[in-house]
Amino acid sequence: MSDPTTWEEVARTHGRRIYNYAYRLTGNPADAADLSQEVLLRVRTGLERYTPGLFEAWLWRITHNCFVDGYRKQKRRPTVALPEQFDRVAALSSPAPDVVLAHTTLGEEVQDALMGLSADFREAVVLCDVVGMSYDEIAVSIDVPIGTVRSRIHRGRRLLREALA
Amino acid sequence: MSEHLGELLSAHLDGELAGDELGMLNGHLPGCELCQTELAVLHGARSALRSLPLLEAPDLGVPEIKAPVIPLHRVRRVAAVAAVAFVAFAGLATFQTSRPVEVSLSDVTEIQLELQQDAPTLIPPMPADSQ
Numbered sequence: 001m002s003d004p005t006t007w008e009e010v011a012r013t014h015g016r017r018i019y020n021y022a023y024r025l026t027g028n029p030a031d032a033a034d035l036s037q038e039v040l041l042r043v044r045t046g047l048e049r050y051t052p053g054l055f056e057a058w059l060w061r062i063t064h065n066c067f068v069d070g071y072r073k074q075k076r077r078p079t080v081a082l083p084e085q086f087d088r089v090a091a092l093s094s095p096a097p098d099v100v101l102a103h104t105t106l107g108e109e110v111q112d113a114l115m116g117l118s119a120d121f122r123e124a125v126v127l128c129d130v131v132g133m134s135y136d137e138i139a140v141s142i143d144v145p146i147g148t149v150r151s152r153i154h155r156g157r158r159l160l161r162e163a164l165a
Numbered sequence: 166m167s168e169h170l171g172e173l174l175s176a177h178l179d180g181e182l183a184g185d186e187l188g189m190l191n192g193h194l195p196g197c198e199l200c201q202t203e204l205a206v207l208h209g210a211r212s213a214l215r216s217l218p219l220l221e222a223p224d225l226g227v228p229e230i231k232a233p234v235i236p237l238h239r240v241r242r243v244a245a246v247a248a249v250a251f252v253a254f255a256g257l258a259t260f261q262t263s264r265p266v267e268v269s270l271s272d273v274t275e276i277q278l279e280l281q282q283d284a285p286t287l288i289p290p291m292p293a294d295s296q
Contacts, residue, residue: 015222015225016220016221019222029223107217107218110216114214125214128179129211129214129215130214130215134181135176135179150175150176150181151172153175153179154171157175157211157214158206158210160210160214161206161207161209164209164210
């Protein structure tokens with residue numbers, strides 16, 4: 001598949017994934033729409049300088065930067081500090097995760113739990129489990145080593161599970 | 166390093182393990198109840214995230230190219246400099262065009278004598294009382 005040449009094409013082929021990424025990270029439609037539009041705006045202005053090749057990486061780098069810029073501006077999103085003894089595995093007496101999640105109304109509860117994660121963890125699990133990117137792609141998009149991606153996804157999922165318990 | 170698998174479990178769920186790491190997991194997981202429980206926990210969280218509905222994107226519209234924003238203080242400064250420059254130019258121009266030229270009577274006499282020498286028939290001689 002060739003690289004898109006116009007922002008309209010980017011919006012048509014990638015807009016839904018960008019919006020879903022934005023919604024899961026911001027937690028509300030208005031901010032998600034703003035973030036998505038900012039991404040498309042930067043795509044529009046940046047397409048002239050884009051060197052054909054790694055379009056997906058280029059696009060998601062822009063998307064990540066937009067999120068980070070917006071996050072820095074607002075600084076009002078809730079964060080959850082890592083608990084002590086984070087590496088301790090879940091107690092065997094805890095209910096089985098499948099049982100817990102069966103009683104969870106997927107959607108709002110998961111979104112609320114996502115918003116309780118720090119931005120780094122939230123973005124990592126969203127890129128992996130919502131957008132569907134590989135660890136390599138995530139590492140390139142958010143410009144961190146792949147080991148960091150692996151760690152953030154693992155810790156993000158564990159914190160999410162605790163929040164849903 | 167912990168004797169348990171930790172982050173390798175999430176990577177395993179995502180198919181991101183290979184080589185030695187995959188061998189380590191396959192050698193450890195079947196005999197470790199803690200890691201099996203941990204794997205189930207992670208699998209539950211991963212399933213919850215992947216079960217989130219894919220939302221329809223709204224009409225995002227045509228993004229407008231934002232004009233560069235000039236700070237107000239810079240606009241004021243430029244306007245002030247322009248105003249001062251205009252006033253100075255206008256004043257100088259007015260001064261140059263309206264300034265009276267001071268010419269003494271002796272200067273006029275000399276000029277007239279010179280002209281008289283050049284064209285004696287066209288310019289009458291100076292009256293005697295003006296000498």
